[in-house]
Amino acid sequence: xxxxxxxxxxxxxxxxxxxxxxxxxxxxxxxxxxxxxxxxxxxxxxxxxxxxxxxxxxxxxxxxxxxxxxxxxxxxxxxxxxxxxxxxxxxxxxxxxxxxxxxxxxxxxxxxxxxxxxxxxxxxxxxxxxxxxxxxxxxxxxxxxxxxxxxxxxxxxxxxxxxxxxxxxxxxxxxxxxxxxxxxxxxxxxxxxxxxxxxxxxxxxxxxxxxxxxxxxxxxxxxxxxxxxxxxxxxxxxxxxxxxxxxxxxxxxxxxxxxxxxxxxxxxxxxxxxxxx
Numbered sequence: 001x002x003x004x005x006x007x008x009x010x011x012x013x014x015x016x017x018x019x020x021x022x023x024x025x026x027x028x029x030x031x032x033x034x035x036x037x038x039x040x041x042x043x044x045x046x047x048x049x050x051x052x053x054x055x056x057x058x059x060x061x062x063x064x065x066x067x068x069x070x071x072x073x074x075x076x077x078x079x080x081x082x083x084x085x086x087x088x089x090x091x092x093x094x095x096x097x098x099x100x101x102x103x104x105x106x107x108x109x110x111x112x113x114x115x116x117x118x119x120x121x122x123x124x125x126x127x128x129x130x131x132x133x134x135x136x137x138x139x140x141x142x143x144x145x146x147x148x149x150x151x152x153x154x155x156x157x158x159x160x161x162x163x164x165x166x167x168x169x170x171x172x173x174x175x176x177x178x179x180x181x182x183x184x185x186x187x188x189x190x191x192x193x194x195x196x197x198x199x200x201x202x203x204x205x206x207x208x209x210x211x212x213x214x215x216x217x218x219x220x221x222x223x224x225x226x227x228x229x230x231x232x233x234x235x236x237x238x239x240x241x242x243x244x245x246x247x248x249x250x251x252x253x254x255x256x257x258x259x260x261x262x263x264x265x266x267x268x269x270x271x272x273x274x275x276x277x
Contacts, residue, residue, distance in 0.1 A: 031251065037244035057241025061249075067229060068246060074140070075209055075225040081144045082151050082208035083201040089148070090155025090200055091163075091193070097156070098163035112156050115149040120213050128217045138220035146218040147211055151204035158203065162196030202257045209253055226250050 041054030061068050093112060102108060115123060127146050128137065136142035166189050174184040212227040219228075230250050234243045 031248075034244050034247055037240055038248055040241055054241070057239065057243075057245045060239060060242040061233075061245040067224060068226075068249065071224050071226045071229040072249065074223065075227075078140060078144055078147070078215075078223075078225065079205040079208040082147045083205040085144070085148050086151035086155045086204035086207075087159075087197055087201045089152045090157075090159045090204075091197060093152070093156040094159030094161075094163045097160045098166075099168050113153050116153045124213050124217045127214065131218050137218060138222040140219075140223055143215050143219045143223050143225075146214045147208045150211075150214075151207045154203050154207060155200040158200045159193075159196055162193055166192050202260065206254050206257055 036050065038057050039053055039055065040050035041052040041056055060066065096102060097105065097109070110117075124146075131137045131142045131146065136145065170188045171184045174188050175181070179187070209225075210227060211225075212231065215223060215225050215228060219225075221228075226246070227250060230243070230246045233239070233246055
């Protein structure tokens with residue numbers, strides 16, 4: 001039996017909204033108690049709802065004695081630097097992996113992925129020794145350089161897939177017509193890479209933003225980022241409302257950038273489908 005055009009079974013029509021609702025609950029479900037906790041003054045077990053609401057947690061986390069603004073500025077600065085370095089290195093490495101038959105390709109990929117495959121604590125302890133001897137410990141520069149390898153690994157994996165969709169013959173044709181290497185890249189390949197570069201930069205920033213262990217060991221407690229401030233508040237003050245408020249500030253950029261990355265990828269896929277037709 002053929003289903004008339006424009007008419008679908010009820011189950012198929014409800015499938016997509018149901019999946020979206022379940023996905024939303026999966027992501028937002030654990031965050032709802034956190035959002036409620038940030039606006040409470042008294043909420044004790046086994047009460048299902050707070051006994052009293054208050055903005056005390058926000059006042060303490062955003063007050064003049066709080067270091068949240070400083071931590072946010074530090075995290076944004078470090079994240080932006082890591083994103084720029086990792087995206088540039090990942091784009092170059094991804095081009096080499098996608099366009100050239102390199103000897104020892106598997107070994108190169110293994111080396112690039114080593115910061116991700118090796119246990120983070122082992123990497124951080126080894127890096128701390130190196131950075132102490134190099135005089136880069138307890139500094140923002142040291143934290144940036146320590147975070148770049150892991151972010152570069154993810155950027156390389158993403159950009160190698162993006163470069164695989166770019167025809168290298170187009171750049172060669174531009175070169176034969178008189179364009180230099182930089183001009184051929186800028187006018188031929190770069191427009192096709194912008195979506196991938198944007199997503200790679202977003203992921204690199206998120207890796208830096210959420211890093212705790214490497215920042216703690218290399219920064220030595222001198223460099224205070226948002227994750228470090230969150231853990232210090234949770235362990236030291238015992239103020240659950242203030243901890244929840246800082247936690248909401250911590251998760252805001254990842255949620256925003258993930259949504260932007262998903263939109264970017266969806267737009268890219270839609271464009272590719274349009275070209276394919």
